[in-house]
Amino acid sequence: MMSIPWKYWSENMSKIIKPGAGIIYMKVGTHAQETLDDIISRKTKEIEQTGFAFWGYGGGTCHPETMVQPFAKDYAERGQTIYLCMQEMESKHFAYPVRADEYSIDGIRWETIPATINVLGSRYALAIKDLQKEDLELPLDATKVALGNSIGAIGSNYIRGKVDKACLEVGVESAEGESHSGGTEKILHIGLVAKVVPPYAVYVRNSVK
Amino acid sequence: MAAYHEIDLRAAVNAISDVIQNRPRPIRIFDQIYMKAGDMVLQSEFVARWADGKKLAFIGDGDSISVCVAYLKARGIVNYGPTEIVLFDFDERICNAVERFADSERLEGLKARLYNCLDAFPEVGCFDYSYTNPPWGASNGGESVCVFVQRGMEATGYRGEALVVIADDDVLPWPKQVLARVQKFAIESGYFVQKMMPKMHAYHLDDAPELRSCNLMFKATPESVTPVGSSAIIDPNRLANFYGRGAGPRVRYIREKRRLEYGKAHDDEYSLEILE
Numbered sequence: 232m233m234s235i236p237w238k239y240w241s242e243n244m245s246k247i248i249k250p251g252a253g254i255i256y257m258k259v260g261t262h263a264q265e266t267l268d269d270i271i272s273r274k275t276k277e278i279e280q281t282g283f284a285f286w287g288y289g290g291g292t293c294h295p296e297t298m299v300q301p302f303a304k305d306y307a308e309r310g311q312t313i314y315l316c317m318q319e320m321e322s323k324h325f326a327y328p329v330r331a332d333e334y335s336i337d338g339i340r341w342e343t344i345p346a347t348i349n350v351l352g353s354r355y356a357l358a359i360k361d362l363q364k365e366d367l368e369l370p371l372d373a374t375k376v377a378l379g380n381s382i383g384a385i386g387s388n389y390i391r392g393k394v395d396k397a398c399l400e401v402g403v404e405s406a407e408g409e410s411h412s413g414g415t416e417k418i419l420h421i422g423l424v425a426k427v428v429p430p431y432a433v434y435v436r437n438s439v440k
Numbered sequence: 441m442a443a444y445h446e447i448d449l450r451a452a453v454n455a456i457s458d459v460i461q462n463r464p465r466p467i468r469i470f471d472q473i474y475m476k477a478g479d480m481v482l483q484s485e486f487v488a489r490w491a492d493g494k495k496l497a498f499i500g501d502g503d504s505i506s507v508c509v510a511y512l513k514a515r516g517i518v519n520y521g522p523t524e525i526v527l528f529d530f531d532e533r534i535c536n537a538v539e540r541f542a543d544s545e546r547l548e549g550l551k552a553r554l555y556n557c558l559d560a561f562p563e564v565g566c567f568d569y570s571y572t573n574p575p576w577g578a579s580n581g582g583e584s585v586c587v588f589v590q591r592g593m594e595a596t597g598y599r600g601e602a603l604v605v606i607a608d609d610d611v612l613p614w615p616k617q618v619l620a621r622v623q624k625f626a627i628e629s630g631y632f633v634q635k636m637m638p639k640m641h642a643y644h645l646d647d648a649p650e651l652r653s654c655n656l657m658f659k660a661t662p663e664s665v666t667p668v669g670s671s672a673i674i675d676p677n678r679l680a681n682f683y684g685r686g687a688g689p690r691v692r693y694i695r696e697k698r699r700l701e702y703g704k705a706h707d708d709e710y711s712l713e714i715l716e
Binding site: 290291292294296297298300301304338378379380381382383384392393394 | 468469576578579607611612613614645646647648649651683684685686
Protein backbone atom coordinates (compact mmCIF):
# COMPACT_ATOMS: atom_id res chain seq x y z
CA MET A 232 0.00 0.00 0.00
CA MET A 233 1.22 3.47 -0.68
CA SER A 234 1.20 6.55 1.47
CA ILE A 235 -2.56 6.41 2.18
CA PRO A 236 -2.97 4.38 5.41
CA TRP A 237 -5.63 1.72 5.87
CA LYS A 238 -7.25 3.92 8.51
CA TYR A 239 -8.10 6.35 5.74
CA TRP A 240 -9.90 3.69 3.76
CA SER A 241 -11.79 2.33 6.75
CA GLU A 242 -13.05 5.80 7.62
CA ASN A 243 -13.67 7.18 4.17
CA MET A 244 -14.19 4.24 1.88
CA SER A 245 -17.20 4.47 -0.38
CA LYS A 246 -18.68 1.70 -2.45
CA ILE A 247 -17.13 3.37 -5.51
CA ILE A 248 -13.71 4.64 -4.48
CA LYS A 249 -12.15 1.70 -2.65
CA PRO A 250 -9.03 -0.43 -2.96
CA GLY A 251 -9.06 -2.43 -6.18
CA ALA A 252 -11.66 -0.27 -7.89
CA GLY A 253 -11.24 1.04 -11.42
CA ILE A 254 -12.33 4.59 -12.09
CA ILE A 255 -12.20 7.09 -14.89
CA TYR A 256 -11.30 10.40 -13.32
CA MET A 257 -12.33 13.52 -15.18
CA LYS A 258 -12.53 17.23 -14.46
CA VAL A 259 -15.83 18.62 -15.67
CA GLY A 260 -17.37 22.02 -16.09
CA THR A 261 -18.79 24.14 -18.83
CA HIS A 262 -18.50 22.19 -22.07
CA ALA A 263 -19.18 23.48 -25.54
CA GLN A 264 -20.68 26.65 -24.03
CA GLU A 265 -23.16 24.68 -21.84
CA THR A 266 -23.03 24.81 -18.00
CA LEU A 267 -22.48 21.66 -15.97
CA ASP A 268 -25.94 21.85 -14.38
CA ASP A 269 -27.53 22.06 -17.82
CA ILE A 270 -25.43 19.09 -18.99
CA ILE A 271 -26.42 17.01 -15.95
CA SER A 272 -30.13 17.62 -16.41
CA ARG A 273 -29.90 16.90 -20.13
CA LYS A 274 -27.93 13.67 -19.58
CA THR A 275 -30.29 12.53 -16.82
CA LYS A 276 -33.19 12.92 -19.23
CA GLU A 277 -31.28 11.01 -21.93
CA ILE A 278 -30.72 8.10 -19.54
CA GLU A 279 -34.43 8.07 -18.64
CA GLN A 280 -35.41 8.03 -22.31
CA THR A 281 -32.73 5.75 -23.76
CA GLY A 282 -31.41 3.66 -20.89
CA PHE A 283 -27.98 5.21 -21.19
CA ALA A 284 -26.28 8.42 -22.29
CA PHE A 285 -23.11 9.33 -24.12
CA TRP A 286 -20.88 11.64 -22.05
CA GLY A 287 -18.72 13.58 -24.50
CA TYR A 288 -15.04 14.32 -23.94
CA GLY A 289 -11.73 14.63 -25.79
CA GLY A 290 -8.02 13.97 -25.39
CA GLY A 291 -5.87 10.88 -25.66
CA THR A 292 -5.52 10.08 -21.95
CA CYS A 293 -8.87 8.28 -22.11
CA HIS A 294 -8.79 7.21 -25.75
CA PRO A 295 -11.83 4.99 -26.43
CA GLU A 296 -10.02 2.07 -28.06
CA THR A 297 -6.59 2.05 -26.50
CA MET A 298 -7.53 3.10 -22.98
CA VAL A 299 -11.16 2.98 -21.85
CA GLN A 300 -12.39 -0.12 -23.67
CA PRO A 301 -9.55 -2.47 -22.58
CA PHE A 302 -9.61 -0.95 -19.08
CA ALA A 303 -13.36 -1.52 -18.65
CA LYS A 304 -13.24 -4.99 -20.21
CA ASP A 305 -10.53 -6.06 -17.76
CA TYR A 306 -12.80 -5.12 -14.87
CA ALA A 307 -15.90 -6.60 -16.52
CA GLU A 308 -14.11 -9.95 -16.84
CA ARG A 309 -13.62 -9.82 -13.07
CA GLY A 310 -17.29 -9.03 -12.56
CA GLN A 311 -16.62 -5.40 -11.65
CA THR A 312 -17.95 -2.13 -12.96
CA ILE A 313 -15.87 0.96 -13.48
CA TYR A 314 -17.19 4.35 -12.51
CA LEU A 315 -16.76 7.76 -14.03
CA CYS A 316 -15.74 10.03 -11.13
CA MET A 317 -15.99 13.70 -11.91
CA GLN A 318 -14.51 16.70 -10.17
CA GLU A 319 -16.18 19.99 -10.87
CA MET A 320 -13.98 22.84 -12.06
CA GLU A 321 -14.24 26.29 -13.53
CA SER A 322 -13.82 26.14 -17.27
CA LYS A 323 -14.54 28.06 -20.41
CA HIS A 324 -14.79 25.35 -22.99
CA PHE A 325 -15.19 27.21 -26.24
CA ALA A 326 -15.82 24.26 -28.57
CA TYR A 327 -18.80 24.74 -30.82
CA PRO A 328 -21.88 22.82 -29.68
CA VAL A 329 -21.97 20.78 -32.87
CA ARG A 330 -24.09 17.65 -32.40
CA ALA A 331 -22.48 14.34 -33.30
CA ASP A 332 -24.82 12.15 -35.31
CA GLU A 333 -22.72 8.98 -35.58
CA TYR A 334 -20.73 6.84 -33.17
CA SER A 335 -18.29 3.99 -33.61
CA ILE A 336 -16.73 1.47 -31.25
CA ASP A 337 -13.78 0.75 -33.54
CA GLY A 338 -13.47 3.80 -35.79
CA ILE A 339 -14.44 1.68 -38.80
CA ARG A 340 -18.12 0.77 -38.47
CA TRP A 341 -20.31 3.80 -37.74
CA GLU A 342 -23.84 3.85 -36.43
CA THR A 343 -26.45 6.55 -35.96
CA ILE A 344 -26.66 8.10 -32.49
CA PRO A 345 -30.22 7.79 -31.15
CA ALA A 346 -32.21 10.97 -31.57
CA THR A 347 -32.73 11.11 -27.80
CA ILE A 348 -28.97 11.44 -27.17
CA ASN A 349 -27.07 14.62 -27.89
CA VAL A 350 -23.27 14.68 -27.77
CA LEU A 351 -22.07 18.21 -28.40
CA GLY A 352 -18.61 19.47 -29.29
CA SER A 353 -16.76 16.21 -28.57
CA ARG A 354 -14.68 13.62 -30.39
CA TYR A 355 -15.22 10.75 -27.95
CA ALA A 356 -17.98 9.73 -25.56
CA LEU A 357 -18.36 7.42 -22.56
CA ALA A 358 -21.46 5.24 -22.36
CA ILE A 359 -22.93 5.90 -18.91
CA LYS A 360 -25.96 5.36 -16.72
CA ASP A 361 -26.88 5.96 -13.05
CA LEU A 362 -25.56 9.51 -13.21
CA GLN A 363 -25.79 10.97 -9.72
CA LYS A 364 -24.36 13.69 -7.50
CA GLU A 365 -22.09 12.38 -4.74
CA ASP A 366 -19.78 13.74 -2.09
CA LEU A 367 -16.67 11.56 -2.26
CA GLU A 368 -12.96 11.96 -1.66
CA LEU A 369 -10.43 10.61 -4.12
CA PRO A 370 -6.89 10.30 -2.68
CA LEU A 371 -4.87 10.66 -5.87
CA ASP A 372 -1.69 9.46 -4.16
CA ALA A 373 -3.35 6.09 -3.71
CA THR A 374 -4.12 5.64 -7.38
CA LYS A 375 -2.05 4.62 -10.35
CA VAL A 376 -2.49 4.92 -14.09
CA ALA A 377 -3.95 1.61 -15.23
CA LEU A 378 -2.66 1.37 -18.80
CA GLY A 379 -1.07 3.17 -21.70
CA ASN A 380 2.20 5.04 -22.01
CA SER A 381 2.09 6.17 -18.37
CA ILE A 382 1.05 2.82 -16.86
CA GLY A 383 2.14 2.58 -13.24
CA ALA A 384 2.50 6.33 -12.67
CA ILE A 385 1.00 7.63 -9.42
CA GLY A 386 -2.21 9.53 -10.04
CA SER A 387 -1.02 12.65 -8.23
CA ASN A 388 2.08 12.77 -10.41
CA TYR A 389 0.07 12.20 -13.55
CA ILE A 390 -2.94 14.50 -13.11
CA ARG A 391 -1.48 17.95 -13.59
CA GLY A 392 -1.19 20.62 -16.21
CA LYS A 393 -3.07 19.68 -19.33
CA VAL A 394 -3.69 16.12 -18.10
CA ASP A 395 -7.18 16.35 -16.57
CA LYS A 396 -8.54 12.84 -16.98
CA ALA A 397 -7.23 9.31 -16.55
CA CYS A 398 -8.02 5.62 -16.21
CA LEU A 399 -6.97 4.87 -12.63
CA GLU A 400 -6.72 1.90 -10.32
CA VAL A 401 -7.43 2.76 -6.69
CA GLY A 402 -5.45 1.69 -3.66
CA VAL A 403 -2.99 -0.65 -5.31
CA GLU A 404 0.78 -0.68 -5.26
CA SER A 405 2.18 1.82 -7.77
CA ALA A 406 5.08 1.07 -10.04
CA GLU A 407 6.59 4.30 -8.77
CA GLY A 408 6.76 2.81 -5.27
CA GLU A 409 6.23 5.31 -2.50
CA SER A 410 7.49 8.35 -4.33
CA HIS A 411 5.17 11.09 -5.41
CA SER A 412 5.69 14.74 -6.08
CA GLY A 413 4.72 17.53 -3.76
CA GLY A 414 5.07 15.65 -0.50
CA THR A 415 1.47 16.26 0.55
CA GLU A 416 -1.42 13.93 -0.05
CA LYS A 417 -3.67 15.17 -2.78
CA ILE A 418 -7.33 14.54 -2.00
CA LEU A 419 -9.82 15.52 -4.69
CA HIS A 420 -13.52 16.11 -4.22
CA ILE A 421 -15.70 14.00 -6.49
CA GLY A 422 -19.14 15.52 -6.87
CA LEU A 423 -20.61 13.54 -9.72
CA VAL A 424 -20.40 9.83 -10.60
CA ALA A 425 -21.84 7.49 -13.20
CA LYS A 426 -21.54 3.82 -14.11
CA VAL A 427 -19.60 3.18 -17.31
CA VAL A 428 -21.51 0.58 -19.32
CA PRO A 429 -20.88 -1.33 -22.58
CA PRO A 430 -19.63 -0.35 -25.11
CA TYR A 431 -17.83 1.84 -22.54
CA ALA A 432 -16.36 4.44 -24.90
CA VAL A 433 -16.87 5.35 -28.54
CA TYR A 434 -15.71 7.72 -31.22
CA VAL A 435 -18.32 10.27 -32.27
CA ARG A 436 -18.54 12.47 -35.35
CA ASN A 437 -20.87 14.69 -37.25
CA SER A 438 -21.15 13.32 -40.76
CA VAL A 439 -20.49 15.88 -43.48
CA LYS A 440 -23.67 16.59 -45.37
CA MET B 441 33.23 11.99 -45.46
CA ALA B 442 32.23 15.64 -45.32
CA ALA B 443 33.77 18.07 -42.90
CA TYR B 444 31.22 19.13 -40.29
CA HIS B 445 30.63 22.82 -39.76
CA GLU B 446 28.32 24.84 -37.58
CA ILE B 447 24.83 25.02 -38.99
CA ASP B 448 22.66 28.09 -39.45
CA LEU B 449 20.06 27.41 -36.74
CA ARG B 450 17.46 29.80 -38.14
CA ALA B 451 17.72 28.21 -41.58
CA ALA B 452 17.52 24.73 -40.04
CA VAL B 453 14.42 25.55 -37.97
CA ASN B 454 12.72 27.14 -40.97
CA ALA B 455 13.53 24.09 -43.09
CA ILE B 456 11.97 21.78 -40.49
CA SER B 457 8.99 24.14 -40.41
CA ASP B 458 8.54 23.55 -44.15
CA VAL B 459 8.49 19.80 -43.51
CA ILE B 460 6.02 20.06 -40.63
CA GLN B 461 3.72 22.15 -42.82
CA ASN B 462 3.72 19.28 -45.32
CA ARG B 463 2.96 16.51 -42.80
CA PRO B 464 -0.45 14.85 -42.54
CA ARG B 465 -2.16 15.04 -39.18
CA PRO B 466 -1.41 12.12 -36.85
CA ILE B 467 -3.81 9.25 -36.18
CA ARG B 468 -3.46 8.36 -32.52
CA ILE B 469 -4.82 4.81 -32.72
CA PHE B 470 -1.81 3.87 -34.87
CA ASP B 471 0.62 5.48 -32.45
CA GLN B 472 1.35 8.34 -34.83
CA ILE B 473 2.75 10.72 -32.25
CA TYR B 474 4.85 13.56 -33.56
CA MET B 475 8.19 14.69 -32.21
CA LYS B 476 8.44 18.33 -31.15
CA ALA B 477 10.00 20.70 -33.64
CA GLY B 478 13.18 21.61 -31.75
CA ASP B 479 14.05 17.98 -31.25
CA MET B 480 13.35 17.29 -34.93
CA VAL B 481 16.02 19.83 -35.87
CA LEU B 482 18.64 18.19 -33.65
CA GLN B 483 17.60 14.66 -34.58
CA SER B 484 17.68 15.38 -38.31
CA GLU B 485 21.15 16.89 -38.12
CA PHE B 486 22.34 13.92 -36.09
CA VAL B 487 20.89 11.37 -38.51
CA ALA B 488 22.38 13.22 -41.48
CA ARG B 489 25.80 13.01 -39.82
CA TRP B 490 25.39 9.38 -38.72
CA ALA B 491 24.24 8.14 -42.13
CA ASP B 492 26.54 10.35 -44.22
CA GLY B 493 27.22 8.69 -47.58
CA LYS B 494 24.93 5.73 -46.83
CA LYS B 495 21.74 4.30 -48.27
CA LEU B 496 19.24 4.70 -45.47
CA ALA B 497 15.91 2.89 -45.01
CA PHE B 498 13.23 4.37 -42.75
CA ILE B 499 10.87 1.73 -41.38
CA GLY B 500 7.88 4.00 -40.75
CA ASP B 501 8.30 7.73 -40.27
CA GLY B 502 5.30 9.78 -39.22
CA ASP B 503 7.67 12.42 -37.85
CA SER B 504 9.13 13.06 -41.34
CA ILE B 505 12.71 12.86 -40.11
CA SER B 506 13.48 11.23 -43.47
CA VAL B 507 12.31 14.35 -45.28
CA CYS B 508 14.12 16.66 -42.86
CA VAL B 509 17.40 14.82 -43.37
CA ALA B 510 17.14 15.02 -47.15
CA TYR B 511 15.94 18.63 -47.08
CA LEU B 512 18.68 19.92 -44.75
CA LYS B 513 21.26 18.57 -47.16
CA ALA B 514 19.49 19.76 -50.31
CA ARG B 515 19.19 23.28 -48.91
CA GLY B 516 22.89 23.32 -48.05
CA ILE B 517 22.17 23.71 -44.34
CA VAL B 518 24.36 20.66 -43.78
CA ASN B 519 26.88 19.38 -46.28
CA TYR B 520 26.51 15.76 -45.29
CA GLY B 521 23.76 13.17 -45.34
CA PRO B 522 22.66 9.88 -46.88
CA THR B 523 23.05 9.34 -50.61
CA GLU B 524 19.62 7.74 -50.79
CA ILE B 525 16.65 7.63 -48.41
CA VAL B 526 13.66 5.34 -48.84
CA LEU B 527 10.72 5.48 -46.46
CA PHE B 528 8.55 2.37 -45.96
CA ASP B 529 5.22 3.25 -44.33
CA PHE B 530 1.70 1.80 -44.32
CA ASP B 531 0.09 5.25 -44.33
CA GLU B 532 -0.46 6.40 -47.91
CA ARG B 533 -0.93 9.97 -46.67
CA ILE B 534 2.61 9.94 -45.29
CA CYS B 535 4.09 8.28 -48.40
CA ASN B 536 2.33 10.74 -50.71
CA ALA B 537 3.35 13.71 -48.57
CA VAL B 538 6.99 12.60 -48.87
CA GLU B 539 6.73 12.08 -52.62
CA ARG B 540 5.01 15.46 -53.11
CA PHE B 541 7.61 17.26 -51.02
CA ALA B 542 10.47 15.47 -52.77
CA ASP B 543 9.01 16.46 -56.13
CA SER B 544 8.33 20.10 -55.27
CA GLU B 545 11.73 20.61 -53.65
CA ARG B 546 13.60 18.46 -56.18
CA LEU B 547 14.98 16.19 -53.48
CA GLU B 548 16.82 13.59 -55.51
CA GLY B 549 17.22 10.31 -53.71
CA LEU B 550 14.20 10.63 -51.39
CA LYS B 551 11.48 8.09 -52.09
CA ALA B 552 8.56 6.45 -50.30
CA ARG B 553 7.03 2.99 -50.61
CA LEU B 554 3.65 1.90 -49.25
CA TYR B 555 4.48 -1.05 -47.01
CA ASN B 556 3.02 -2.71 -43.92
CA CYS B 557 5.74 -4.02 -41.62
CA LEU B 558 3.78 -7.23 -41.05
CA ASP B 559 4.31 -8.17 -44.71
CA ALA B 560 7.56 -9.61 -46.04
CA PHE B 561 10.08 -6.82 -46.59
CA PRO B 562 10.34 -6.08 -50.33
CA GLU B 563 13.94 -4.83 -50.63
CA VAL B 564 16.08 -7.15 -48.50
CA GLY B 565 19.73 -6.14 -48.31
CA CYS B 566 19.35 -3.02 -50.45
CA PHE B 567 20.43 -0.52 -47.77
CA ASP B 568 23.41 0.29 -45.55
CA TYR B 569 21.62 1.67 -42.48
CA SER B 570 18.11 1.62 -41.06
CA TYR B 571 16.11 4.00 -38.87
CA THR B 572 12.85 3.43 -37.04
CA ASN B 573 10.68 5.20 -34.48
CA PRO B 574 8.06 2.47 -34.02
CA PRO B 575 5.08 1.97 -31.69
CA TRP B 576 6.88 1.82 -28.37
CA GLY B 577 5.44 -1.41 -27.09
CA ALA B 578 4.15 -0.34 -23.66
CA SER B 579 1.46 -3.01 -23.87
CA ASN B 580 3.35 -5.83 -25.56
CA GLY B 581 6.73 -5.88 -23.86
CA GLY B 582 8.42 -4.19 -26.81
CA GLU B 583 7.42 -6.79 -29.42
CA SER B 584 6.14 -4.08 -31.78
CA VAL B 585 9.55 -2.42 -31.57
CA CYS B 586 11.25 -5.74 -32.38
CA VAL B 587 9.09 -6.17 -35.49
CA PHE B 588 10.14 -2.78 -36.87
CA VAL B 589 13.77 -3.37 -35.89
CA GLN B 590 13.69 -6.73 -37.66
CA ARG B 591 12.51 -5.08 -40.88
CA GLY B 592 15.35 -2.60 -40.60
CA MET B 593 17.82 -5.44 -40.20
CA GLU B 594 16.35 -7.13 -43.26
CA ALA B 595 16.64 -3.88 -45.20
CA THR B 596 20.39 -3.91 -44.57
CA GLY B 597 20.77 -7.69 -44.99
CA TYR B 598 21.77 -7.93 -41.32
CA ARG B 599 24.78 -5.72 -41.98
CA GLY B 600 25.52 -2.09 -41.21
CA GLU B 601 23.87 -0.11 -38.46
CA ALA B 602 20.40 0.53 -37.08
CA LEU B 603 19.03 3.51 -35.15
CA VAL B 604 15.96 2.85 -33.04
CA VAL B 605 14.02 5.64 -31.32
CA ILE B 606 12.10 4.34 -28.31
CA ALA B 607 10.75 5.44 -24.94
CA ASP B 608 13.17 6.26 -22.15
CA ASP B 609 12.07 7.21 -18.64
CA ASP B 610 13.65 7.12 -15.18
CA VAL B 611 10.47 6.34 -13.25
CA LEU B 612 8.13 4.21 -15.35
CA PRO B 613 9.06 0.52 -15.49
CA TRP B 614 7.83 -0.40 -18.97
CA PRO B 615 10.36 1.69 -20.97
CA LYS B 616 13.20 -0.06 -19.14
CA GLN B 617 11.64 -3.46 -19.86
CA VAL B 618 11.24 -2.57 -23.53
CA LEU B 619 14.80 -1.25 -23.78
CA ALA B 620 16.10 -4.51 -22.32
CA ARG B 621 13.89 -6.61 -24.61
CA VAL B 622 14.96 -4.74 -27.75
CA GLN B 623 18.65 -4.94 -26.87
CA LYS B 624 18.30 -8.69 -26.27
CA PHE B 625 16.52 -9.06 -29.61
CA ALA B 626 19.25 -7.13 -31.42
CA ILE B 627 22.07 -9.14 -29.81
CA GLU B 628 20.31 -12.39 -30.72
CA SER B 629 20.04 -11.06 -34.28
CA GLY B 630 23.80 -10.55 -34.61
CA TYR B 631 24.11 -6.93 -33.51
CA PHE B 632 25.68 -5.17 -30.55
CA VAL B 633 24.67 -1.96 -28.82
CA GLN B 634 26.95 0.74 -30.15
CA LYS B 635 25.54 3.77 -28.42
CA MET B 636 22.59 5.00 -26.41
CA MET B 637 21.65 8.67 -26.25
CA PRO B 638 19.16 8.94 -23.36
CA LYS B 639 16.04 11.11 -23.17
CA MET B 640 16.65 13.02 -26.38
CA HIS B 641 13.20 13.77 -27.75
CA ALA B 642 9.85 15.16 -26.54
CA TYR B 643 6.51 14.56 -28.25
CA HIS B 644 3.01 15.90 -28.71
CA LEU B 645 1.79 13.07 -26.47
CA ASP B 646 -1.16 14.02 -24.30
CA ASP B 647 -1.29 10.82 -22.22
CA ALA B 648 2.39 11.05 -21.26
CA PRO B 649 3.59 14.61 -21.92
CA GLU B 650 6.82 14.15 -19.95
CA LEU B 651 7.82 10.90 -21.64
CA ARG B 652 11.01 11.12 -23.69
CA SER B 653 12.67 8.86 -26.21
CA CYS B 654 16.27 7.86 -26.72
CA ASN B 655 18.43 7.00 -29.70
CA LEU B 656 19.45 3.35 -29.39
CA MET B 657 22.07 2.43 -31.97
CA PHE B 658 23.05 -1.05 -33.07
CA LYS B 659 25.88 -2.26 -35.29
CA ALA B 660 26.14 -5.69 -36.91
CA THR B 661 28.92 -7.89 -35.59
CA PRO B 662 31.55 -8.78 -38.22
CA GLU B 663 30.53 -12.43 -38.20
CA SER B 664 26.82 -11.59 -38.51
CA VAL B 665 25.13 -14.21 -40.70
CA THR B 666 22.72 -12.92 -43.30
CA PRO B 667 19.36 -14.72 -43.15
CA VAL B 668 17.79 -15.39 -46.52
CA GLY B 669 14.73 -13.40 -47.48
CA SER B 670 11.91 -12.03 -45.39
CA SER B 671 8.50 -13.39 -44.49
CA ALA B 672 5.20 -12.08 -43.20
CA ILE B 673 4.68 -11.92 -39.45
CA ILE B 674 1.68 -14.02 -38.49
CA ASP B 675 2.58 -15.26 -35.01
CA PRO B 676 -0.31 -14.10 -32.79
CA ASN B 677 2.08 -13.65 -29.87
CA ARG B 678 3.97 -11.03 -31.86
CA LEU B 679 0.79 -9.29 -33.00
CA ALA B 680 -1.10 -9.04 -29.71
CA ASN B 681 -1.51 -5.49 -28.37
CA PHE B 682 0.60 -4.16 -31.25
CA TYR B 683 -0.79 -0.62 -31.04
CA GLY B 684 -1.74 -0.75 -27.34
CA ARG B 685 -3.71 -3.03 -25.04
CA GLY B 686 -6.52 -4.66 -26.98
CA ALA B 687 -5.45 -2.95 -30.20
CA GLY B 688 -3.95 -5.53 -32.51
CA PRO B 689 -3.19 -4.79 -36.15
CA ARG B 690 -6.29 -4.92 -38.34
CA VAL B 691 -5.46 -2.37 -41.03
CA ARG B 692 -3.12 -3.13 -43.93
CA TYR B 693 -2.89 0.40 -45.27
CA ILE B 694 -4.19 3.83 -44.38
CA ARG B 695 -5.41 5.19 -47.69
CA GLU B 696 -5.35 8.85 -48.56
CA LYS B 697 -8.57 10.53 -49.60
CA ARG B 698 -7.77 12.56 -52.66
CA ARG B 699 -7.97 16.29 -52.12
CA LEU B 700 -7.13 19.35 -54.12
CA GLU B 701 -5.14 22.04 -52.35
CA TYR B 702 -3.24 19.54 -50.26
CA GLY B 703 -1.78 21.09 -47.12
CA LYS B 704 -4.21 24.01 -47.15
CA ALA B 705 -7.42 24.54 -45.18
CA HIS B 706 -10.11 22.17 -46.41
CA ASP B 707 -13.26 23.79 -47.68
CA ASP B 708 -15.39 21.81 -45.21
CA GLU B 709 -13.59 23.58 -42.35
CA TYR B 710 -14.99 27.04 -43.02
CA SER B 711 -17.58 29.13 -44.81
CA LEU B 712 -17.33 32.68 -46.13
CA GLU B 713 -19.41 35.60 -44.88
CA ILE B 714 -19.39 38.15 -47.70
CA LEU B 715 -18.99 41.90 -47.17
CA GLU B 716 -22.26 43.84 -47.60
